[in-house]
Structure formats: structure tokens, C-alpha cells
Amino acid sequence: MKSLTSFFFHRLLGWKFHGDFPDLKKCVVIVVPHTHWMDFFIGLMVRKLIGVQINYVGKKSLFEGPFGWFFRWTGGAPVDRSKRSDTVDAVASLFEDREEFRLALAPEGTRKKVAQWKTGYYYIAQKAGVPIILVAFDYGTKTVRISEPRLPSGDYESDYKGYREFYQGVVGKIPAYT
Numbered sequence: 001m002k003s004l005t006s007f008f009f010h011r012l013l014g015w016k017f018h019g020d021f022p023d024l025k026k027c028v029v030i031v032v033p034h035t036h037w038m039d040f041f042i043g044l045m046v047r048k049l050i051g052v053q054i055n056y057v058g059k060k061s062l063f064e065g066p067f068g069w070f071f072r073w074t075g076g077a078p079v080d081r082s083k084r085s086d087t088v089d090a091v092a093s094l095f096e097d098r099e100e101f102r103l104a105l106a107p108e109g110t111r112k113k114v115a116q117w118k119t120g121y122y123y124i125a126q127k128a129g130v131p132i133i134l135v136a137f138d139y140g141t142k143t144v145r146i147s148e149p150r151l152p153s154g155d156y157e158s159d160y161k162g163y164r165e166f167y168q169g170v171v172g173k174i175p176a177y178t
Helices: 002-012 038-050 065-073 087-097 120-128 156-166
Strands: 016-018 026-032 055-059 076-079 101-105 132-138 143-146
Touching: 002 038, 026 120, 038 132, 065 076, 087 101, 087 120, 101 120, 120 132, 120 156, 132 156
Parallel strands: 016 143, 026 101, 026 132, 055 076, 055 101
Antiparallel strands: 132 143
8 A cells, every 4th residue: 555655646646755754652743834625635645655653633523424434544533622621731641641642733723824823732742742743745846844853942932933934935735825
């Protein structure tokens, strides 16, 4: 299956990698920009090609109905965003409960253009004591860029500025939402 995915991803779609995914059992992976539903399928192919299990959370409604099994099968877990609960603590505790856990998040929180990212990814990584890996799906160059691990320093504004620099010039599937 990996060779078929590689043929499709590299030869037919024309994508390439810049950087290697670090050998970590636990981390938060932020994927930016998230502008189209196609990002999900690019992510599944990337995960297959790097040979690493990466989980994700999604809105509860995705896991209901006829396709719920698919999202669970691909490593997803539902989050009920209608309840007022401490999602950061709940997700951070998943890192304690598992020997191996890599969590992918889209910090924009939507596929539309945003001025500022949501901060949950940062505080989850900080509370769990795990590094953040930055991943960019650059549709402009058809390159998946992968950063070195970055431990949250506790100074969100400073760290955020560095994260944004990594994504400078990256173009999403829908460029207007980048």
C-alpha cells in the first residue's frame, strides 16, 4: 500500500517532501494552512509515507452518520465543542495515558482565512510536555515542509512569531484563505 501511495502522491500528484519527520513517540503536529477538505487526504497520504501513526480530533458531527466509522478508522477522535469543558486538559491527558501519541491539529480552527490562530495546540503541548512539529502543505510548490521539534518556551507570543515565520510564503489549496 505504501508503494501505491508513493506513486500516487509523488508521480501523479507531483508532491515532494522538505524535511524529515522526527523520531518522536509523542508530539503535537500543527498543519497550516488548512483551507480545503483535500488537506485531510493529503495528510493521510503523508502519514502513510512517513510510516508514523498520527491521530487527530474533529468536531463530533463528523463521527456521526454513515462516515463516522471512516474517521475513527483513520485515527480520529470526536470532540464535543458545544460543552464548556477544559479541552486542553482533556487532550493533554491523552499523552499521559498512551506510550505513543502524536496529535495533528489545524490551529486556524477553520478552513477560512483567520487573522490569529487558536492557542489550544500550544497549551496542549506545554501541559503534556511534548514538542510541536510544524508541517506545511504548500500547494504553490507541492511541497510538504516538516520542521524540527520545537518545545513551547512558555512565551506564546515569541513562539507564535517563530511558527508564523516557518509558514511564510506557504500557499493553501485555496490561496485566498491562506
